[in-house]
Amino acid sequence: MAPSPLSGTSGYDALCSAHLLSCMPFIFQSAAALKKFGIFAHLNSARAGSSERELLEVSKLPSESLKVLMQAAEAFGLVEVREGKYFGSKISYFLLNDERARVNFNFTEQVCYQGLHFLSDSLEQMKPAGLVTLGGGETIYPLLSTLKEPARSSWFEFDHLYSNFSFSQAIEVLLKRKPKVICDIGANTGIFEEEICKADQEVQLYVMDLPEQCRLIEKNMAKAGIADHVRSVPVDLLLNQPLPNIVADVWWMSQFLDCFPSAQVVEILKKVKDRVRKDDRIMILELFVGTQDFEVGDICLASFSLYFTAIANGTSRFYKKEEFIELIEEAGLEVEEEHNNFKGGHTLLVCKRSEN
Known part of the structure; x- marks a missing residue:
């Protein structure tokens, strides 16, 4: 069996992984919301990035709701922010375009999570x-x-x-x-x-x-x-x-x-x-x-x-x-x-x- 991706190589890595465990449900649900509101799909097709105003139009979310979601998404590495614009990340690309990643995610969300x-x-x-x-x-x-x-x-x-x-x-x-x-x-x-x-x-x-x-x-x-x-x-x-x-x-x-x-x-x-x-x-x-x-x-x-x-x-x-x-x-x-x-x-x- 391969070593756990959470184990790390040092005590500090292990401590960070212990904290990360408590955040994993939030990471997953943030990704699910980004998919649901079309933000992932939009960012992965917008090569020049998107402003917050553009994401408000795409998602139809209230401004404060979008702010808290994108703040979490940036911290989790689900999106990238450069020069005031949002971009899709490699993670979001594969969640949308890799068949196994997409199917596994949907199965976990729709069948298993609750x-x-x-x-x-x-x-x-x-x-x-x-x-x-x-x-x-x-x-x-x-x-x-x-x-x-x-x-x-x-x-x-x-x-x-x-x-x-x-x-x-x-x-x-x-x-x-x-x-x-x-x-x-x-x-x-x-x-x-x-x-x-x-x-x-x-x-x-x-x-x-x-x-x-x-x-x-x-x-x-x-x-x-x-x-x-x-x-x-x-x-x-x-x-x-x-x-x-x-x-x-x-x-x-x-x-x-x-x-x-x-x-x-x-x-x-x-x-x-x-x-x-x-x-x-x-x-x-x-x-x-x-x-x-x-x-x-x-x-x-x-x-x-x-x-x-x-x-x-x-x-x-x-x-x-x-x-x-x-x-x-x-x-x-x-x-x-x-x-x-x-x-x-x-x-x-x-x-x-x-x-x-």
């Missing part, structure tokens, strides 16, 4: 106490298709961004096995199905997910014109019962098992193992903490693990690869192939029934 207030309760109870801010329930997953905007769009954009980055590389590996039938567990909205059908027009797919997600997938598959290739199988994997009696050459799980605590990961994999024949393979596409190309990637994954704790389900997280492989082995499987360094930061684990 719910994280309940993190301590969630840790004590092992329940998503912060989910009350999005409607309440035992987990977020049955709510996904009916979340209010902008939380719904932010959630799906976050989820799709990371999986979509890696699908093309993962599908290339998958299709080398020339499967005739694939079973996708936790298919979400069916984006993988659309991509695999573009690459192989003969393959048939089963999708397993909660009933409400299956209904959404069916609509999406019909819209994409591939309904004849995809059959939905509504199932609650946490029920104490075996999986439906399906035969598939490849069992696919993408960003799915991180939605469960370790004991449930093992139980789900055992259920899949009971359906896997000798030559079938289980392919697991996951993001792992500690395997990202850049330090900030590991920091983001460790942070977003707290989303699972406070909001999604109260118990799951992004795992470290070595501990995840231990869960695979505990379920009676073994990793046959490991494909790393996919574009989205994913690792693809190809698993088979253990011979031991």
Whole structure:
């Protein structure tokens, strides 16, 4: 794991970081306000800078409100001030123009921020106490298709961004096995199905997910014109019962098992193992903490693990690869192939029934 960006190299650095921690909510909310009122967008297009009067016209804010916001923005490095004019900073540029930075920010603001207030309760109870801010329930997953905007769009954009980055590389590996039938567990909205059908027009797919997600997938598959290739199988994997009696050459799980605590990961994999024949393979596409190309990637994954704790389900997280492989082995499987360094930061684990 990379060293914390807050740790610094001296006692003074650490003291400054301790003070900075108390300011971080204010920094984040200032950036959110600068986006909301169009100030970031305006400054990043105004190469010659903008006066306070121009920002008053853009933002429609009262003068005193703009003054306090811009004072904070300058102190936080969100904007720059030169010769009495305001300019966009490199931070604001990337918040607007880097896709991952933009999506992560929106996800944090619209889905996570209010719910994280309940993190301590969630840790004590092992329940998503912060989910009350999005409607309440035992987990977020049955709510996904009916979340209010902008939380719904932010959630799906976050989820799709990371999986979509890696699908093309993962599908290339998958299709080398020339499967005739694939079973996708936790298919979400069916984006993988659309991509695999573009690459192989003969393959048939089963999708397993909660009933409400299956209904959404069916609509999406019909819209994409591939309904004849995809059959939905509504199932609650946490029920104490075996999986439906399906035969598939490849069992696919993408960003799915991180939605469960370790004991449930093992139980789900055992259920899949009971359906896997000798030559079938289980392919697991996951993001792992500690395997990202850049330090900030590991920091983001460790942070977003707290989303699972406070909001999604109260118990799951992004795992470290070595501990995840231990869960695979505990379920009676073994990793046959490991494909790393996919574009989205994913690792693809190809698993088979253990011979031991």
